Amino acid sequence: MPTVRPLPAAPPGAYDVAVSEGRFTPSKAHHGTGDHVAACGPGLRHLHLTSGRRD
Template sequence: MTSGVSLPEDLPTVWIFHRDGARFASGVFASRADGLSWAAEHRLTGLLTEYPVGEGSYDYAVSRGLFRPSKPHHGKPGHVVDFSPSLDHVHVVDGAVD
């Protein structure tokens, strides 16, 4: 299952694998297929998410009108650091797409 926003084809992105609740990402890949292959090889469970290169997720979303700050905490450090890019992503369970 995938969802998210379609990106301009010239915008560079990477795919990052992150286990639920993990403090650090465990892999960064040039393509969705590479990330899924790696997750399958190691039978991993987590989320493989596409991120824009060179711009934080919060700034990316605000600058493109994908998110409009409307509450006092929007744009504060805690909100920015937890902000999801809302780009393409896929849930993986035991190495298979869920």
């Protein structure tokens, strides 16, 4: 019978790191949702775009 071992914990994602380090503060209802978190990249600098233009 195979040995069952727990999976190692996944490293924190970019969103979690940014919030924990105070680099991002959720301020809108969609912040923290799956779609918003999935769109977060690992870079420290980023741009906000709306319809292809900078916000």
